[in-house]
Amino acid sequence: xxxxxxxxxxxxxxxxxxxxxxxxxxxxxxxxxxxxxxxxxxxxxxxxxxxxxxxxxxxxxxxxxxxxxxxxxxxxxxxxxxxxxxxxxxxxxxxxxxxxxxxxxxxxxxxxxxxxxxxxxxxxxxxxxxxxxxxxxxxxxxxxxxxxxxxxxxxxxxxxxxxxxxxxxxxxxxxxxxxxxxxxxxxxxxxxxxxxxxxxxxxxxxxxxxxxxxxxxxxxxxxxxxxxxxxxxxxxxxxxxxxxxxxxxxxxxxxxxxxxxxxxxxxxxxxxxxxxxxxxxxxxxxxxxxxxxxxxxxxxxxxxxxxxxxxxxxxxxxxxxxxxxxxxxxxxxxxxxxxxxxxxxxxxx
Amino acid sequence: xxxxxxxxxxxxxxxxxxxxxxxxxxxxxxxxxxxxxxxxxxxxxxxxxxxxxxxxxxxxxxxxxxxxxxxxxxxxxxxxxxxxxxxxxxxxxxxxxxxxxxxxxxxxxxxxxxxxxxxxxxxxxxxxxxxxxxxxxxxxxxxxxxxxxxxxxxxxxxxxxxxxxxxxxxxxxxxxxxxxxxxxxxxxxxxxxxxxxxxxxxxxxxxxxxxxxxxxxxxxxxxxxxxxxxxxxxxxxxxxxxxxxxxxxxxxxxxxxxxxxxxxxxxxxxxxxxxxxxxxxxxxxxxxxxxxxxxxxxxxxxxxxxxxxxxxxxxxxxxxxxxxxxxxxxxxxxxxxxxxxxxxxxxxx
Numbered sequence: 019x020x021x022x023x024x025x026x027x028x029x030x031x032x033x034x035x036x037x038x039x040x041x042x043x044x045x046x047x048x049x050x051x052x053x054x055x056x057x058x059x060x061x062x063x064x065x066x067x068x069x070x071x072x073x074x075x076x077x078x079x080x081x082x083x084x085x086x087x088x089x090x091x092x093x094x095x096x097x098x099x100x101x102x103x104x105x106x107x108x109x110x111x112x113x114x115x116x117x118x119x120x121x122x123x124x125x126x127x128x129x130x131x132x133x134x135x136x137x138x139x140x141x142x143x144x145x146x147x148x149x150x151x152x153x154x155x156x157x158x159x160x161x162x163x164x165x166x167x168x169x170x171x172x173x174x175x176x177x178x179x180x181x182x183x184x185x186x187x188x189x190x191x192x193x194x195x196x197x198x199x200x201x202x203x204x205x206x207x208x209x210x211x212x213x214x215x216x217x218x219x220x221x222x223x224x225x226x227x228x229x230x231x232x233x234x235x236x237x238x239x240x241x242x243x244x245x246x247x248x249x250x251x252x253x254x255x256x257x258x259x260x261x262x263x264x265x266x267x268x269x270x271x272x273x274x275x276x277x278x279x280x281x282x283x284x285x286x287x288x289x290x291x292x293x294x295x296x297x298x299x300x301x302x303x304x305x306x307x308x309x310x311x312x313x314x315x316x317x318x319x320x321x322x323x324x325x326x327x328x329x330x331x332x333x334x335x336x337x338x339x340x341x342x343x344x345x346x347x348x349x350x351x352x353x354x355x356x357x358x359x360x361x362x363x364x365x366x367x
Numbered sequence: 368x369x370x371x372x373x374x375x376x377x378x379x380x381x382x383x384x385x386x387x388x389x390x391x392x393x394x395x396x397x398x399x400x401x402x403x404x405x406x407x408x409x410x411x412x413x414x415x416x417x418x419x420x421x422x423x424x425x426x427x428x429x430x431x432x433x434x435x436x437x438x439x440x441x442x443x444x445x446x447x448x449x450x451x452x453x454x455x456x457x458x459x460x461x462x463x464x465x466x467x468x469x470x471x472x473x474x475x476x477x478x479x480x481x482x483x484x485x486x487x488x489x490x491x492x493x494x495x496x497x498x499x500x501x502x503x504x505x506x507x508x509x510x511x512x513x514x515x516x517x518x519x520x521x522x523x524x525x526x527x528x529x530x531x532x533x534x535x536x537x538x539x540x541x542x543x544x545x546x547x548x549x550x551x552x553x554x555x556x557x558x559x560x561x562x563x564x565x566x567x568x569x570x571x572x573x574x575x576x577x578x579x580x581x582x583x584x585x586x587x588x589x590x591x592x593x594x595x596x597x598x599x600x601x602x603x604x605x606x607x608x609x610x611x612x613x614x615x616x617x618x619x620x621x622x623x624x625x626x627x628x629x630x631x632x633x634x635x636x637x638x639x640x641x642x643x644x645x646x647x648x649x650x651x652x653x654x655x656x657x658x659x660x661x662x663x664x665x666x667x668x669x670x671x672x673x674x675x676x677x678x679x680x681x682x683x684x685x686x687x688x689x690x691x692x693x694x695x696x697x698x699x700x701x702x703x704x705x706x707x708x709x710x711x712x713x714x715x716x
Contacts, residue, residue: 023592027551027563028544032592033683097675097683110570111563112591168674176673187675195377195680202376214376214460221459242461243372243381295678317677324525325517326446326536328666329644331544334382334446 019099020117022191030194033097033117058094059181061128067091071122072151074144087141088148089125090186096121097187104161104190120156120188124148125181133171133182134280135289142273145184146264149296152186153262157301162188164196164300167261172291175319184294192300199297200310207309215311216257218242228343231278231350235271238279240339240346247321247337248287248346250279252314259307261298276314282346283318290318368448369466371540379543382446382466407443408474408530416440420471421500423493436490437497438474439535445470446536453510453539469505469537473497474530482520482531483629484638491622494533495613498645501535502611506650511537513545513649516610521640524668533643541649548646549659556658564660565606567591577692580627580699584620587628589688589695596670596686597636597695599628601663608656610647625663631695632667639667 021034058066064082072090079085098119106115126145127137134142149167156165169184170177192200206214219237222229228240230250238252252275254268264272283290298312327333370383407415413431421439428434447468455464475494476486483491498516505514518533519526541549555563568586571578577589579599587601601624603617613621632639647661676682 025551025590025592026555026567028547029551030592030594031681032594033681034592034687035683035685036687109591110574111566112570164679166675166678168678170673174671176671185675189679189681193679193681195678198377198680202374202378206375217460218375221461225459241374242458243374243379243383245379245381293674293677295674297678315678322523322525323672324519325642325644326515326534328642329515329517329544329646329664330513330538330542331547332380332382332538332542334384336384338383338385 019102022115022117024113031191057181059125060130088144090122093121093123118190122186124184130181134276135284139273139277142276143269146269150262156188164189164192167296169294175291175293203309213257213309213311227340230343230346231275233271233275235268236275238275240343244339245333246317248318248342250316257311259299259310261296261312282349292318371464371466373462380540406530409479410477437493439471442470442472467539471535473533479530483625484633488622488626491625492618495618499611505537513538513541516645518643524640524642552658562606562658562660576689579692579695580624582620582624584617585624587624589692593688594682595666597667597691599665606660608648608659610645610661631698641667
């Protein structure tokens, strides 16, 4: 079974996949072999995934048959496994624990091609409901400390299967990057007695430098210190710590702003590879809800992360967020028929 | 001039390159255009780089002409610039500072192809001396807080020029990842009154599970909680905080273990892309030297870093370090004539 190991210097946890260990010669050539051929996520191929744990489908249809519009299955190659005892060990000075956890795949629609930029808003709403439903379910496992929802789009961003899908992972530890956000937000709150995310929303709405789209419940903007060109954040305007507390009306607004934001990024950057991550608080009770504010991070993968970034945790972003935001706003303001590629390029020159 | 910006939640600094800002259409197609054609780092093309700040060359040859065997020049497209005032500003709730710093390129040999695996040991020694000389020089700028030496090898690891070169950056802040190492090492020292790196060396030498090569002064091994398959660490066996304090005899031993380690990785993984980073302490006085221990990290880039890693700072390593280390040790034990590709592959099966 997989194993969690802690770096003795930084405290960073790593999952070591002992079961399906790759041999050196398996790395020698990494080719993009995923295009074309058999798709395990397309309708009609339900037997080629593990049995579904959730699906939205007509009442009279059977599980693991066609007819669904959203389908959640356990990951066939899970990073963590739900079975087994949760144990911690020493190995000399090192710390390890059994790789207990859950790892599911959410197949976002029957369509092999359409993703957030192209799907109808009501389908994105269904995806968001499924995220929420699985999060509520996974919280019942008391061994777990954190649930993360993310999506990799495009080979360069790490997607190994082409059919649009996202992933849900429940972890037995709060990951380092989440802890950093929690600690930072907590320090800010101690000092100002205000939520740092609420302050960010106020400033981004007031000066409009980095804002892209806004509706009743959500704002999308490019973070002031974004690590990647066109890195984008979507945040609920009302302070909310847990993604799963989202209101029904908010789901409608979130689906709309997601479709708008992803459409703009797709037009501007020619359907870029990206990573999409929902940042929410850990389980209830683990953290004070006054200082944390859930949000979505979208990271287009246009640049290579190199030695400098790996060595320092210090990123170089070659496009100021203000410039990128202005570009996206101009694109949004254009009538649809003018949004041809030639027009887009000339708008920047 | 470039600008440093701080993320208000996590405290992470980002360099925003305002001068040579990239437009969206510049990202649309990233092609590998670096192969073939004109090389600014090859002998005879010295005029196409900024004027050299250091070179090892015959006494009677002129700067910026042929004859050198190691050459250091300012980066033509620096992430940070040495000129200008060092200022800090507020922008509402956000923090920024001018992008003061130094960014140099070290051309590792006149050869366009040969890198650490192929260069003679005495040439690697010369490269190491140049690292040390530049570090000593850069320390004289009192505005700087940290110096980092790194190398990107291969397009996938972020190298934009093919000719083997490394980079030296002086930064006005201590980067986050370095701070994490310092804090972790300090906590370990407070608890155990021992250096965590010295303890790691003792355990790796005692059980031999993850060790690869050892000589009088250095050990190379695969870290217990390595983030990447075949991630490798080279560490001085005697406790030393500053890379630039390296002894002359140690330079010889370091060149030897680097050549051996990189040769094994090249054979095992078919010349993989990698990032190479020297982790040393910040400037003297900034940190207590009892708990920090300089070391080298080598990160082959065989897997894609995806949403899960970006969202959590939690890595999935599909090859246990013990398996990878055993594989490299077997390779090292083979007579050279048997080290053909077919032999390597069959050794794993």
